[in-house]
Amino acid sequence: MSEQYVRLIKSKRVQICLFIILSFIFMALFADLISPYDPLETDLSKSCKPPSIEHLLGTDELGRDILSRIIYGSRLTLTISFLATALGAVTGIFFGVVSGYFGGAVDTIIQRITEILLALPGFLLAIMFVAIMGSSLWTVIISVSISIIPSFIRMVRGLTLQVRELEYVLAAKQLGVNNVKIMFKHIIPNVSPTIIAQITLNLGTSILFASGLGFLGIGVPPPAPEWGTMLGTGRAYIFYAPHLIISPGLSIFLLVLSFNIIGDRLGEIIASK
Amino acid sequence: MEPVLSALKYFFYRLLTLAITLVGLVTLIFILIRSIPGDPARVLAGMMASEEDVNLIREQLGLNQPIYIQYFIYLKNLFTFNLGVSFRTDSPVINEIMARLPNTLLLAVTSTCLAVILGVPLGVIAASRKGGKLDLLLSTFSIAGISLPIYWLGLILILIFSVEFRLLPAGGSGTPLHLILPTVTIALYLMAFIVKITKASVIDSMEKNYVITAKSKGLSERTILYRHVLKNALIPVVTIVGLQFGALLGGAVITETIFAWPGLGRLIVDSINSRDYPMVQGSIFIFALLYALVNLATDILYTLIDPRVRLK
Amino acid sequence: MHQNNVVAEVRDLKVHYSMGSRTIKAVDGIDFTVREGDRFAIVGESGSGKSTLGLSLIRLCPGKVSGQIIVDGVDLMKLSEEEIRKFRGSKISIIFQEPSSALNPVMKIGDQLMEVFTVHGYSKSEAYQRSLQLLKTVGIPEAEKRMQSYPHQLSGGMKQRVVIAMAIALNPRLVIADEPTSALDVTIQAQILNLLKNLADSYGLSTVLITHDMGVAAEICNRIGIMYAGKMVEVGELESIFSNPMHPYTRALMACIPRGLKEHLKPLSGHVPDLSNPPEGCRFHPRCPYAKDICASVEPKPLKLDDRVVSCHRAGEI
Numbered sequence: 001m002s003e004q005y006v007r008l009i010k011s012k013r014v015q016i017c018l019f020i021i022l023s024f025i026f027m028a029l030f031a032d033l034i035s036p037y038d039p040l041e042t043d044l045s046k047s048c049k050p051p052s053i054e055h056l057l058g059t060d061e062l063g064r065d066i067l068s069r070i071i072y073g074s075r076l077t078l079t080i081s082f083l084a085t086a087l088g089a090v091t092g093i094f095f096g097v098v099s100g101y102f103g104g105a106v107d108t109i110i111q112r113i114t115e116i117l118l119a120l121p122g123f124l125l126a127i128m129f130v131a132i133m134g135s136s137l138w139t140v141i142i143s144v145s146i147s148i149i150p151s152f153i154r155m156v157r158g159l160t161l162q163v164r165e166l167e168y169v170l171a172a173k174q175l176g177v178n179n180v181k182i183m184f185k186h187i188i189p190n191v192s193p194t195i196i197a198q199i200t201l202n203l204g205t206s207i208l209f210a211s212g213l214g215f216l217g218i219g220v221p222p223p224a225p226e227w228g229t230m231l232g233t234g235r236a237y238i239f240y241a242p243h244l245i246i247s248p249g250l251s252i253f254l255l256v257l258s259f260n261i262i263g264d265r266l267g268e269i270i271a272s273k
Numbered sequence: 274m275e276p277v278l279s280a281l282k283y284f285f286y287r288l289l290t291l292a293i294t295l296v297g298l299v300t301l302i303f304i305l306i307r308s309i310p311g312d313p314a315r316v317l318a319g320m321m322a323s324e325e326d327v328n329l330i331r332e333q334l335g336l337n338q339p340i341y342i343q344y345f346i347y348l349k350n351l352f353t354f355n356l357g358v359s360f361r362t363d364s365p366v367i368n369e370i371m372a373r374l375p376n377t378l379l380l381a382v383t384s385t386c387l388a389v390i391l392g393v394p395l396g397v398i399a400a401s402r403k404g405g406k407l408d409l410l411l412s413t414f415s416i417a418g419i420s421l422p423i424y425w426l427g428l429i430l431i432l433i434f435s436v437e438f439r440l441l442p443a444g445g446s447g448t449p450l451h452l453i454l455p456t457v458t459i460a461l462y463l464m465a466f467i468v469k470i471t472k473a474s475v476i477d478s479m480e481k482n483y484v485i486t487a488k489s490k491g492l493s494e495r496t497i498l499y500r501h502v503l504k505n506a507l508i509p510v511v512t513i514v515g516l517q518f519g520a521l522l523g524g525a526v527i528t529e530t531i532f533a534w535p536g537l538g539r540l541i542v543d544s545i546n547s548r549d550y551p552m553v554q555g556s557i558f559i560f561a562l563l564y565a566l567v568n569l570a571t572d573i574l575y576t577l578i579d580p581r582v583r584l585k
Numbered sequence: 586m587h588q589n590n591v592v593a594e595v596r597d598l599k600v601h602y603s604m605g606s607r608t609i610k611a612v613d614g615i616d617f618t619v620r621e622g623d624r625f626a627i628v629g630e631s632g633s634g635k636s637t638l639g640l641s642l643i644r645l646c647p648g649k650v651s652g653q654i655i656v657d658g659v660d661l662m663k664l665s666e667e668e669i670r671k672f673r674g675s676k677i678s679i680i681f682q683e684p685s686s687a688l689n690p691v692m693k694i695g696d697q698l699m700e701v702f703t704v705h706g707y708s709k710s711e712a713y714q715r716s717l718q719l720l721k722t723v724g725i726p727e728a729e730k731r732m733q734s735y736p737h738q739l740s741g742g743m744k745q746r747v748v749i750a751m752a753i754a755l756n757p758r759l760v761i762a763d764e765p766t767s768a769l770d771v772t773i774q775a776q777i778l779n780l781l782k783n784l785a786d787s788y789g790l791s792t793v794l795i796t797h798d799m800g801v802a803a804e805i806c807n808r809i810g811i812m813y814a815g816k817m818v819e820v821g822e823l824e825s826i827f828s829n830p831m832h833p834y835t836r837a838l839m840a841c842i843p844r845g846l847k848e849h850l851k852p853l854s855g856h857v858p859d860l861s862n863p864p865e866g867c868r869f870h871p872r873c874p875y876a877k878d879i880c881a882s883v884e885p886k887p888l889k890l891d892d893r894v895v896s897c898h899r900a901g902e903i
Contacts, residue, residue, distance in 0.1 A: 115290075116297035119561045121523035131545045131553050132305050208422055215424045216530055216542050231424060235531070242432055249425030257420035264416060482686035488645055490701045490751065491674035493667075500700075504691045580691055580735045 004193050004269050014265050017258035024255055028075040037065035039072040039225045048241040058243040060234065069225035070247055076226050077207055077255065080141055084206040088145035089199050092152020099153065100160025114150045122147040126209050127218065135218050144209045148202045155198055193270050200263035204256040211252050227252050284573065291565045298561055299351055302554065303344060330550070356555030366555040370537060374559070377525050377536035384456045385518055388463035393510065396471025401498065403476060411468055418465020423524050427458040427531040455532040459524060463517055470513045474506040508579050515571025519564045592791040593619040593759050594655040600641050602648025607861040611637040613815035616887065619759065624785055624792045626802035626823065629812030632857040639763040639795045643679050644669055657758050675705050678752040682764040684744035688736040694747055695732030701754040719750040724780060742773035746780065753784055763795045778804050799838060803827065811835050814858045814868040821893025831890065831900045833873045867898065875899055
């Protein structure tokens with residue numbers, strides 16, 4: 001199993017992507033140290049200034065330094081992404097395994113709920129939850145995580161069904177090993193690489209969703225330097241201050257692209273076995 | 274006669290499941306609203322609302338009645354398409370939605386067509402020239418396209434075509450010109466998926482044994498591609514396009530916002546921002562219905578084109 | 586009974602393909618001849634290279650092929666891709682092991698069958714008539730209905746009959762059957778083998794039957810070639826080889842066939858060699874009970890001995 005990860009890391013493309021991701025993580029962790037300005041400090045006299053030596057990425061409509069906002073924004077984006085994906089994955093995996101392993105009524109109930117969650121396309125589901133719960137950092141995280149739960153449930157359930165019938169699992173059952181142990185020791189390790197690939201792809205998706213909500217003005221509320229929100233507010237100034245929208249969008253793109261390439265490559269490696 | 278009957282049976286069965294799922298969804302909304310701490314009427318009215326507004330909402334939504342009556346009325350209303358009256362405009366929600374819906378559909382259909390017409394052939398080419406430069410280019414385009422936030426893509430296109438070159442309008446509707454940028458934005462995004470899935474599907478089909486059999490009969494690679502492979506390979510593509518159409522409706526929200534396109538998606542966002550709760554609920558319901566119908570249509574289409582799945 | 590015209594001649598056929606840094610020599614210098622009306626069995630274990638051989642005869646195998654494959658006087662190795670396509674289906678055809686995957690699941694049986702004709706110049710109506718007739722010939726009932734059926738609507742045996750029909754459609758000079766019954770139920774196997782035998786007889790088809798099963802070979806073939814690790818170790822008339830196997834490997838194979846309840850099976854020890862790194866000298870020598878020093882260093886050349894060709898240093902002695 002670990003040889004797949006070794007192959008993954010050997011790929012040049014993957015290395016570049018890992019570097020990009022790590023750079024953003026670094027930015028997020030050391031924001032206080034490397035950020036040139038306070039991301040929340042406004043100065044209306046400097047509104048919408050193009051990139052210059054003092055402000056490498058320019059300033060936004062309230063005179064705030066964009067580079068600082070991007071740096072602190074990485075903290076927000078990565079936090080939302082990791083938390084939402086973690087929440088969604090853990091919940092989805094749990095219910096997926098339970099659903100697939102126990103079958104019967106449990107399975108049916110979980111499947112029906114999943115279908116309800118799939119009644120709306122992912123992003124719309126997130127919008128709906130945010131609409132009801134109001135916009136805050138936590139509601140965004142929860143909404144996004146709910147949108148990604150169904151894909152995990154479906155995937156893990158399918159994998160569990162496959163593994164459940166494998167001989168050594170049946171043997172373990174015969175020997176009286178209790179169900180929970182079987183689920184953890186036997187089933188989950190086998191489905192790991194596929195799950196990791198899906199998690200990686202969802203890290204990207206959650207960023208797109210969260211910043212999408214921000215763009216629409218219903219995400220993490222201002223003055224938080226969330227990249228999507230920056231794009232949303234910057235949009236009004238596109239005609240005379242285009243630099244407002246370039247860096248936030250580019251950051252989102254680079255991060256999501258990196259996650260997608262890694263997830264994709266991992267998927268290829270798994271399939272080529 | 275037989276196959277038609279069973280197809281109809283299947284169709285109605287699916288409609289039933291669809292209805293049940295929708296009921297589940299609206300029930301979920303119902304429960305959510307009422308489980309948020311605090312007075313639901315106040316929650317829906319928002320923090321800026323006056324006491325008067327809150328009471329109005331309470332009455333309108335029947336929030337002062339016992340819960341099971343509320344639920345019953347709620348369901349009855351939704352399924353008779355009595356979606357209430359907008360807080361903002363005081364006119365029936367359903368009218369507003371029906372006015373906007375065709376615009377969203379227009380956008381969705383044109384972008385899907387464009388994406389399919391361009392994307393499928395590109396995917397086939399990428400598969401047949403696997404490993405070549407064109408393939409590499411298309412693969413990069415594919416994965417970049419999937420990773421690109423639609424809103425950014427839209428904004429960049431506006432930047433290029435509206436700001437720099439002043440070729441196309443940046444928003445609004447009315448002329449065919451207004452349709453171009455939003456359609457292209459969505460189409461590019463959709464194309465990224467389509468190219469990827471078409472290529473994968475064609476490659477997968479080309480490795481199957483029936484291709485070797487076809488070769489052993491003396492057919493050329495080209496004939497095999499068109500006559501044997503495509504029929505097989507396009508089946509999963511159809512499914513994906515159908516699924517993506519649904520996701521596209523989600524993306525419509527964003528695209529319509531960027532380009533000020535008067536569609537259902539933008540209506541949802543505006544209503545959320547103005548706390549027009551009946552409008553939000555009504556539009557989401559219609560969206561879910563639409564999405565479910567598209568999925569159903571895709572399913573039925575799938576049974577029509579794959580003889581293995583055809584109901585006996 | 587058999588005319589002596591040679592239909593196909595294979596000389597020094599080699600198929601090598603590279604996997605990473607290794608070169609797998611699946612077929613490493615094979616000679617044999619198929620005369621008109623022959624039913625020639627190529628027998629070997631899995632890993633002997635026999636399936637690659639089958640595909641290479643119709644030039645559909647991956648990898649580097651060298652040597653000569655002369656069918657009806659034409660060396661297929663010297664033909665361009667376009668010219669070879671004219672040969673395929675009409676002069677030489679192949680029947681595969683898995684009928685389920687050999688047929689296109691979304692195309693009607695009739696269309697797939699008619700294709701063989703239309704690709705080689707027949708009109709659609711002619712193709713239809715002939716296809717219909719073919720289905721009847723291979724024993725498929727309700728032929729008209731079946732023309733409109735899809736593969737998944739037919740049983741395994743039926744599907745294989747269709748595949749056979751496609752292979753014999755244009756009365757090819759050479760039909761290759763690669764394990765045609767291995768994927769079928771035992772009861773159906775006998776039917777299909779009988780069908781092949783009857784068709785070969787009625788149409789005077791020259792067949793190469795590739796199989797791992799001696800019993801299948803004995804059932805319908807008149808000549809046999811034993812393959813081991815990419816080489817042909819013994820070639821000749823089937824009855825003669827069966828009653829008097831000369832090559833130690835052939836002997837070991839014979840010993841593996843249950844003949845009555847009293848004889849116990851003598852399994853062969855060891856395993857088939859790695860085709861990217863075969864043993865020095867005679868490839869069989871590590872497992873051979875009769876091996877001498879020379880067997881480990883010098884590769885035995887095919888020798889004409891009595892009525893057969895044998896590649897063994899000690900043939901005739903033992």
